[in-house]
C-alpha cells in the first residue's frame with residue numbers, strides 16, 4: 086500500500102472515531118436533556134455534577150464493571166476523579182435519575198430527614214423482598230410495625246432471651262464441623278447457622294424440611310438481588326423471582342399451621358415468637374395484618390437476619406486467622422473473660438459479652454472494612470438542598486456507605502484492617518454506617534453483634550481455620566464473598582475450655 090493509501094486509512098479511522106465521539110456525546114446530551122429539561126433552567130443549574138449517560142443503561146455498566154472486576158471503589162472513584170470531591174453527584178441508575186451521596190455529612194442529612202425522604206429501593210428489589218415489607222411500606226405503618234418487631238430484638242437486655250440458644254447453636258456447629266477432616270464451605274455453613282438462629286427467634290424453630298426449603302430459596306433470592314432485573318429463564322433475577330414464590334408458599338404453610346394450632350388451642354412454644362406477635366397485632370382501628378403482609382415482613386426479616394451476620398462472621402474469622410497478632414490479642418481477652426467466669430456458670434452471660442472490648446473493635450473494623458451493605462436507597466419527596474446542591478423532588482438517592490468507610494479523609498489507611506483504630510474512638514455522626522442511621526437504622530444490629538461475638542469467642546478459644554484457597558477471588562455482588570464460599574477445614578486445637 087502506498088503512502089496515500091495509509092493516509093487514507095488513517096483518515097477513515099479518525100473519521101470513524103470522531104463520529105463515535107460525536108454520536109456518544111450527542112446521545113448523552115439528549116438523554117440528559119430529556120431527563121432534566123422539566124426541571125427548568127434555574128433548578129437544573131443547581132444540580133450536583135455528573136451526567137445521565139446513555140439511555141436505559143446510564144451508569145449501570147460502570148457500576149457493574151467496577152464491582153465485577155474486583156474494584157468496587159473505582160465506581161465512586163471515577164466520579165471524584167471527573168467531577169471533584171463534591172460528595173454529591175447525579176447519575177442515571179436502576180431506570181431513574183439518581184443522586185449519589187458519598188460523604189458523611191450529606192449521608193447523615195438524608196438519613197435523618199424523614200420529612201423530605203422516603204425509602205426508594207429499585208422496583209426489582211421491592212418485587213423480591215415484598216411490596217408489603219418495610220422496603221415499600223407507608224410511613225405510619227412502618228413506624229408501628231417496626232416498633233412491634235424491633236423491641237424484642239433490640240437492646241442487649243432483650244437479647245438475654247436468645248443468648249442461650251445462640252451459644253448452644255454456635256458450640257454445636259463448631260463441634261460438628263471439626264469432628265471430621267473434610268473441607269466445608271465455611272460461609273455456607275455460617276449462613277445456615279445464623280439462619281437457624283433467626284428462624285428460632287421469628288418462627289420458634291422449624292422442621293428440617295422447612296429449613297432446607299427456606300435456605301435454598303434464600304440463596305437464589307440473594308443472588309438475584311443486585312443483578313440486572315431481566316426476568317427471563319437463565320438469569321439470576323428470574324431464579325430469584327421463582328425463589329420468592331417458593332418462600333411465600335413455605336411461609337404460608339407455616340402461617341396456616343400456626344393459625345390452625347391456635348384455633349385448636351395448641352401453642353407451639355412457651356415464648357412468644359415474632360410470628361405470634363404479627364398475628365396478634367392490631368392497628369388503632371382494630372385491623373389485623375393480612376397473611377400477605379405477615380409473609381412479606383417475615384421474608385424481609387428472615388433474609389436481613391441471617392445473610393449479613395453470616396458473611397460478617399466469616400470475614401471476621403478469616404481476618405483473625407490471617408493476622409496472628411490481632412488473633413493473639415483477641416484470644417488473650419477471651420481467656421481473661423473465661424478466668425473471670427464462675428465454674429458453675431452454664432454458657433455465656435450478657436455480662437461476659439459486655440467485657441469483650443477488643444473483640445467489639447474487631448467486629449466494628451470488619452463491618453467497616455467489608456461493607457456488606459454498601460449502599461442504601463431513598464427518594465426525595467420535595468426539592469431538598471444537600472451540600473449546596475439540589476436533589477429534585479421524585480429523584481432517587483443512593484447513600485454510599487462503602488465510600489464513607491473507605492475514604493482516606495475519614496479513616497486513615499482505609500484499606501488496612503486495623504481493629505485498634507477503634508480504641509477510645511466515638512465515630513463522628515455519619516462516618517460509621519454499617520447499620521445505616523435514623524428511622525431505618527438496622528433493628529437487628531445488637532443481635533448481629535451478639536451472634537458474631539459469641540461465635541468468635543468460641544472460635545478464638547479452641548479452633549483454627551485452614552482455607553483451601555487462601556487467595557481465592559472475591560465476588561462483590563450481592564455481598565463480598567470468596568467465590569469458593571471460603572472452602573476450609575475447621576480444626577479443634579484446644580480442649581482446655
Ligand code: HEM
Nearest residue numbers: 219389390393394397458461519520521525527528529533
Ligand atoms: C452484620 C449484620 C447486619 C448488617 C451489616 C445490617 C445492615 C443493615 C443496614 C445498613 C440497614 C439499613 C438500610 C437502610 O438504610 O435503608 C438494615 C436494615 C434492616 N435490617 Fe439489618 N443488618 C444486619 C443484621 C440484621 C439482623 C440480624 C436483622 C434481623 C434480626 C436485620 C434486620 C433488618 C431490617 C428488618 C431492616 C429494615 C429496617 C427498616 O427499614 O426499618 N439486620 N440492616
